[in-house]
Amino acid sequence: MIFRDRGIEIKTREQILAMRAAGLVVGRTLELLREAVKPGISTGELDAIAEDNIRSSGATPSFKGYHGFTGSICASVNDEVVHGIPGERVLVEGDLISIDCGAIVNGWHGDAAITVPVGAVGDDLLELARICEESMWRGFAAAKLGGRLTDISAAVEAHVRANSSYGIVEDFVGHGIGSAMHQPPNVPNFGKAGRGPKLVEGLALAVEPMLTLGKQDNHTLDDDWTVVTDDGLAAAHTEHTFTLTPQGPWVLTSLDGGAAKLAELGVTCGALAD
Template identity: 85%
Template structure:
């Protein structure tokens, strides 16, 4: 590991450790996706997540982070991000975003999914769909030797081409590695060709957050939960990825991102798997 202008650049072995953490995160989120249903509480989902992370030989990234009490963030409907899991009962028609992180041998993985609770309004399903698609378009735009905002521009371009959704600007993606949040920030909007160069060993968490209405938001009195000002629903999707000479490798996707990248005509670039 070394620093390139303050940005952590990982060795191949360190990236492989991040893949191990990423697989724990990916499997935890798929377990939670299957558990989401009307009547379950966000606290119950959190307990399932913590048990799975620890039984996998990993440590939850979120628990205790600046005092955060959960192993996941559970953000429902108008909650954009950082929802604290607790006694809230999920109801038919809700939309929940679940953010999860895990540490293996000191290296982090971080990802998020948005999941419908039972039968959900079509406009909410479309919001979640465009949010996830925009993230994958961001990965598809990443090339060694390119610039960080190539990702940002691709995320925004897909959102703007398919919707009038708000793109949350106050919360962005980030570098990740020996800490969960590191430089550089990865905005979900902007012009291509700017920012740090994309090089081998750089790992980034790309995480678009979209709203049905305006992107303006505020934090509740719990000092964590971020909600839309206009009360409209939000979606949040995230994966951790890196670039190899062959192409992107999505460290928190169970298949490394192979299927979705191939759909977009992008060569899949795993170091393992």
């Protein structure tokens, strides 16, 4: 491992492969949770499913105990943007839940999030979730070795602006990731291309757009964690951890490395051989 300017951690090939192991645990856990989401289940029950799967996979939940956080996932429902604490809340038909999950394998982190409809959900919420996820993939598709970090940011914003009037949350952004869950550099979901650190091999980033149905203004509840929209309208949150190889982006928390979604955008997945 070496460190470049601004404290950015650059990983070796072997360390990236270790992050892939953590990423697969996260990806599989989120797929379990996607299937488990239904009316009548509590966010605490989802958390228990996640922790059991993470630990039975030989990994450790990244979130549990992080600055005192009590869950293994963040479970943010409807107007909750991010950092919702799992507990007794029971999901009902028509809810929209964002689930953020992290895992550590041999000291290396993976981090990803999905937004899932609970039963039959309004078209407005489905569209919000769809654009949120699509914007993230546009960010990956814009990332190229030798490019700049905000090439990702600009691509995320451009897709949102071209397809909606949604708010783009500015207070919470993506981040570097590796031997710690949150590292430099920050990865905004808005801004002009061509700025920030150069995109190089061994850099790993978590890209995580958060969109709101109304304005992006938000505040944190008295629990000091849960972030909600000021106008009470719904939010969506999608995230994956990725790195760049000479062949293209490799999405470490996606079960297929991002191959299918990237192919839809005309981009080759740069998965490394194990």
